[in-house]
Amino acid sequence: MLRLDCLRTVYSELENHLVVTIMGAVAAELHSLGHRPNFFYLQHAMGLASSTGLGLALCLPEQKVIVFDGDGSLLMNLGSLSTMARYRPKNLVHVVFDNESLLSVGGFPTATSTGTDLEGIARASGIPRALTVRTCEAFKAAVKDAIHGHELTTIIAKVEASGPSGYITDLSLLENRFQFRRHIQSLRKH
Amino acid sequence: MPVSLANSRLIYETLKECDIRLVSALPETWLVHLIRMTDEDPEMTLVRLAKEEEAVGVSAGAHFAGVKSAMLMQNHGFLASINGIVSFAHLYKIPLLMLISYRGSFGERDPWQTQGGNVTEPVLRALGIPYFFLDGVDTAKKRIRQAQTLAESSLQPVAVLLTRDLMWEE
Numbered sequence: 344m345l346r347l348d349c350l351r352t353v354y355s356e357l358e359n360h361l362v363v364t365i366m367g368a369v370a371a372e373l374h375s376l377g378h379r380p381n382f383f384y385l386q387h388a389m390g391l392a393s394s395t396g397l398g399l400a401l402c403l404p405e406q407k408v409i410v411f412d413g414d415g416s417l418l419m420n421l422g423s424l425s426t427m428a429r430y431r432p433k434n435l436v437h438v439v440f441d442n443e444s445l446l447s448v449g450g451f452p453t454a455t456s457t458g459t460d461l462e463g464i465a466r467a468s469g470i471p472r473a474l475t476v477r478t479c480e481a482f483k484a485a486v487k488d489a490i491h492g493h494e495l496t497t498i499i500a501k502v503e504a505s506g507p508s509g510y511i512t513d514l515s516l517l518e519n520r521f522q523f524r525r526h527i528q529s530l531r532k533h
Numbered sequence: 534m535p536v537s538l539a540n541s542r543l544i545y546e547t548l549k550e551c552d553i554r555l556v557s558a559l560p561e562t563w564l565v566h567l568i569r570m571t572d573e574d575p576e577m578t579l580v581r582l583a584k585e586e587e588a589v590g591v592s593a594g595a596h597f598a599g600v601k602s603a604m605l606m607q608n609h610g611f612l613a614s615i616n617g618i619v620s621f622a623h624l625y626k627i628p629l630l631m632l633i634s635y636r637g638s639f640g641e642r643d644p645w646q647t648q649g650g651n652v653t654e655p656v657l658r659a660l661g662i663p664y665f666f667l668d669g670v671d672t673a674k675k676r677i678r679q680a681q682t683l684a685e686s687s688l689q690p691v692a693v694l695l696t697r698d699l700m701w702e703e
Binding site: 397400401423 | 555580583590593595625
């Protein structure tokens with residue numbers, strides 16, 4: 344299963360929600376499908392995409408927030424699972440692309456390649472709904488269910504360790520950040 | 534416990550006056566009253582963290598959402614947050630109001646706090662983070678307001694060091 348194919352299956356579902364991605368391949372691939380002002384790409388600060396999603400979800404309970412995380416990033420901030428579980432915002436969907444690899448920095452294997460089970464860690468941290476998917480169809484169904492459901496969900500998507508040839512897009516970090524905030528402010532006025 | 538209740542209340546009331554509506558925190562002795570006040574206030578969202586660096590992400594999310602936030606942590610928690618501060622708050626120009634208990638400075642009795650006390654200010658300076666001390670009742674309110682104003686106008690992290698003189702009653 345390719346991450347890009349997964350993203351493609353849910354791209355149309357993302358239009359009315361807030362999306363936060365991690366750095367590298369996830370950001371570049373989502374961007375390649377077509378940037379939208381409701382997408383924020385956290386291009387560094389590994390581990391903090393889920394914390395950002397939590398802050399958004401707690402402050403904007405009427406908005407759905409979708410985080411596209413990765414195994415390398417989440418392993419750097421496993422405590423985030425326990426913090427999310429503690430407040431379990433119903434409007435937060437936490438997707439983790441697990442390619443068992445630190446792909447963006449040379450493809451070194453992460454601990455999920457030797458048995459660390461992120462779904463198990465999520466569940467044991469108290470995330471009310473945690474599941475693992477291995478096909479694009481299952482991915483699409485799981486993300487749609489989580490978006491339309493009312494329960495904090497962590498979806499582990501097992502994907503291949505492959506990505507685009509480069510990660511730099513034509514969207515500057517600050518442009519993305521200011522556009523994202525402005526987009527949220529425009530939603531609040533309606 | 535000789536943590537100053539009156540001065541904790543003064544700080545808390547100032548945060549409310551500054552329209553802070555979300556506080557993320559990790560407990561430490563000097564912060565117990567502040568955290569309890571946040572927890573008991575229905576107008577306030579308290580995010581209890583596993584590690585302080587998470588607060589950078591939480592506050593960034595709040596900022597994007599248009600909610601003013603503050604971070605409550607010990608100086609060792611600040612030291613634990615540095616990559617988040619540099620690679621998120623600085624890189625993306627995110628305002629952070631960091632209230633940092635300044636442990637390990639003059640008067641510190643706990644040996645384990647002392648090394649962090651030595652390096653807190655040099656690290657703040659190395660990171661280019663504007664900071665000042667909260668050391669007197671007369672100036673506390675004004676300085677917190679000023680710190681928030683600067684964080685919001687400059688879109689960067691600003692630190693307020695909570696000192697022993699203000700937080701501890703001996």
